[in-house]
Amino acid sequence: MITIEQHKLVDTDGKIKISFQETPNVSGPFNAGLPDTIIIHYTAGSSLTSSAKWLQNPAANASAHLVLGKTGEIIQLAPFNVRTWHAGRSTWKGRSGLNQYSIGIEIDNAGPLTQTPEGYLTHFGKKVENKDVVLAKHKFDSSERGWEAYTPQQLQVVEEICQALKAAYGIKEILGHDDIAPSRKRDPGPAFPLESLQGRVMFGRNEDLPDEPDDEALIDAAVVFADNLNIRSNPSTNASMVSNPLSKGTKVRILKSQGGWSYVKADIEGWVSNQWLRNV
Ligand SMILES: [Zn+2]
Known part of the structure; x- marks a missing residue:
């Protein structure tokens, strides 16, 4: 089970690999009563390691609290009581600059894919097998395209993380980067089941029960x-x-x-x- 001690993630079962690699790209502590929001992102990068390294580079001028790999491995870049730089220009319900209010979770995922005669490719030229492609229309787009699928391990671990953050900080809302910066951002995109995650973590809903009694x-x-x-x-x-x-x-x-x-x-x-x- 994932819990939080001293503003850092701990897996009490020791099954999930969690490492702490401190990024210098942070601001000071959150104000009282914050954070109360989680922002989900995809990295659009080529690997967990490369994305985590980049977010520790001062030249990136960006960071996040967590980066989540395809196997469910977690790299924490900053303790949850300090502000990281993941949201950028952003607004939501009268707030602006969501870094002041939120925990940023980056998930290792290439995002939108390009269809070619050889199959689907990431923006960095890597082929993605058809079974790992989700064909879907982003809520702000007019047509469908391919998106890299999130792995089951990523979806399970991100939910456990959100539950732990809610218990520790009283998180009230889980949003996508696209929700708070719709003119600039498309992450985490339609391959990420944000609504059902939000429903389960915030409202205890289980929308994944099968409709037919076949389970x-x-x-x-x-x-x-x-x-x-x-x-x-x-x-x-x-x-x-x-x-x-x-x-x-x-x-x-x-x-x-x-x-x-x-x-x-x-x-x-x-x-x-x-x-x-x-x-x-
Ligand atoms: Zn983002």
Whole structure:
């Protein structure tokens, strides 16, 4: 589990490689009550190492708190109580200069790709396999193009980092660089699932549950304790019955739940009201 000690990331399980390489490209400490925002970026660079090195170079005139590699490895460039230089000219909800308010997380990712007869290429000329290309339209663009996919490890680790930052600093919002500098920036781009990340970290929403009850991992055993439990085609008392009611003591498997209803499997499958189920 990722936590924060002395304004630095620590993985209590020791599974994620975290190193601290201090950048000189910082301003002083945040004002009281800050940071309260996280800004997500892609590096548009060719590797974790090269991007982290560049952000430690005074000539870059840029930095961030974290750089996240494709394997989930993390390089921290500054403690979270000082301001780094990742946002540039930026505005959001009446604030300007978001470096004063935010933690910057750079993710090793090439960003937009160019389609060629040989396949998709990064801006630095590296070929990206089709399986690592996301075809999508940026919210500010009019047409679709290829973007380098973020790795599952990056998406998992960035979420853990955001959870840890929220717990430590009371983060209220996670934004893309493109949100705060829309005329200049396209990162983290449409390949990054910012809305679902924001939903899970800020609101505890899980939008990744499958729509169909086909995930064995969700199965949970329960028993009916109403004398007769209606089993319906949809999670509503107005929905039609799919069979005779389930009788008391019937064992069911819960395949998914929503809004006080569970989709269960017995001899047949359908929706029942949660209040008449007991977990076993
Ligand atoms: Zn950026």
